[in-house]
Amino acid sequence: MSETARREHTLASRLRLSTVRLNRRLRAQSADSTITLSQLSALFALVQGGAMTPGELAAKEGVQPPSMTRVIAALEDAGLVVRRAHPSDGRQAIVEATEAGYARADEEVTARERWLDSRLAELTPDEHEVLMRATGIINRIAGS
Amino acid sequence: MSETARREHTLASRLRLSTVRLNRRLRAQSADSTITLSQLSALFALVQGGAMTPGELAAKEGVQPPSMTRVIAALEDAGLVVRRAHPSDGRQAIVEATEAGYARADEEVTARERWLDSRLAELTPDEHEVLMRATGIINRIAGS
DNA sequence: TATTGTTATACTCTATAACTATA
DNA sequence: TATAGTTATAGAGTATAACAATA
Numbered sequence: 001m002s003e004t005a006r007r008e009h010t011l012a013s014r015l016r017l018s019t020v021r022l023n024r025r026l027r028a029q030s031a032d033s034t035i036t037l038s039q040l041s042a043l044f045a046l047v048q049g050g051a052m053t054p055g056e057l058a059a060k061e062g063v064q065p066p067s068m069t070r071v072i073a074a075l076e077d078a079g080l081v082v083r084r085a086h087p088s089d090g091r092q093a094i095v096e097a098t099e100a101g102y103a104r105a106d107e108e109v110t111a112r113e114r115w116l117d118s119r120l121a122e123l124t125p126d127e128h129e130v131l132m133r134a135t136g137i138i139n140r141i142a143g144s
Numbered sequence: 145m146s147e148t149a150r151r152e153h154t155l156a157s158r159l160r161l162s163t164v165r166l167n168r169r170l171r172a173q174s175a176d177s178t179i180t181l182s183q184l185s186a187l188f189a190l191v192q193g194g195a196m197t198p199g200e201l202a203a204k205e206g207v208q209p210p211s212m213t214r215v216i217a218a219l220e221d222a223g224l225v226v227r228r229a230h231p232s233d234g235r236q237a238i239v240e241a242t243e244a245g246y247a248r249a250d251e252e253v254t255a256r257e258r259w260l261d262s263r264l265a266e267l268t269p270d271e272h273e274v275l276m277r278a279t280g281i282i283n284r285i286a287g288s
Numbered sequence: 289t290a291t292t293g294t295t296a297t298a299c300t301c302t303a304t305a306a307c308t309a310t311a
Numbered sequence: 312t313a314t315a316g317t318t319a320t321a322g323a324g325t326a327t328a329a330c331a332a333t334a
Contacts, residue, residue, distance in 0.1 A: 011276055018279040041161065135155075207325070213294055214324090293330100304321090
């Protein structure tokens with residue numbers, strides 16, 4: 001292994017471990033809620049991006065269509081989104097957040113992401129900036 | 145929501161999404177291997193940190209003991225680690241990477257984390273530095 | 289009694305393959 | 312035929328609760 005490769009690998013190991021750990025912590029915050037992390041993420045995407053098809057939503061969240069099907073079904077069961085017929089293409093559907101969905105997204109922001117929000121509030125402006133830049137780099141790496 | 149809170153929350157959303165995405169990509173790389181991401185991570189910890197008890201390993205990886213039990217069992221089945229009796233405490237065990245485990249860890253580095261390594265190799269030194277700092281901040285947030 | 293570890297059980301998240309309906 | 316979406320199935324990853332063995 002070359003020196004450069006070893007240096008890259010040190011970062012790879014660190015990045016892998018910190019990613020896995022934060023992911024775990026984020027999911028752990030879900031414990032006392034009826035909505036899961038994936039569902040919350042999709043709901044946010046709909047609230048912020050407006051109505052869209054399941055395929056568009058899957059692409060936006062970076063998952064395969066079958067995975068999104070289940071997420072949408074759960075949100076629909078909870079009354080947080082509705083499915084409408086596409087005006088010109090019978091194969092497609094339009095998924096949209098309901099009024100309850102918008103309200104729920106607001107609640108979750110204040111109640112559920114409080115853990116991460118408050119951790120981030122403890123950071124210095126400099127550290128804040130590092131994380132903002134890091135998310136951009138990571139998204140590029142992950143091909144979003 | 146205050147201005148500060150909104151700014152924090154923007155970062156929270158970005159960080160959450162990029163974390164979930166990278167985690168997904170990292171796991172996807174496992175597809176053609178017989179060893180999973182969790183197992184690889186634990187094996188690395190043993191190779192780098194030397195023999196330790198299941199409890200220590202669970203703490204190091206930030207998972208609960210029952211989760212680590214399964215990971216160790218899988219690694220043991222694959223012949224990559226062995227379990228020895230603790231010299232002075234019959235309740236505990238010592239888990240240690242075998243020669244095959246060390247060899248496998250090396251192979252996985254070159255074969256399996258190549259995806260992440262090569263992505264990271266495309267970064268500028270500055271971006272590299274940002275990610276190094278970010279992993280430190282994230283680990284602090286995640287309480288490792 | 290307290291600690292270490294395992295077993296039992298269950299849930300989230302995600303994927304691929306196969307299928308249906310529409311274009 | 313091609314595309315959008317769903318259903319079926321399976322596996323990774325993790326947790327909590329209950330238990331066994333040892334200190």
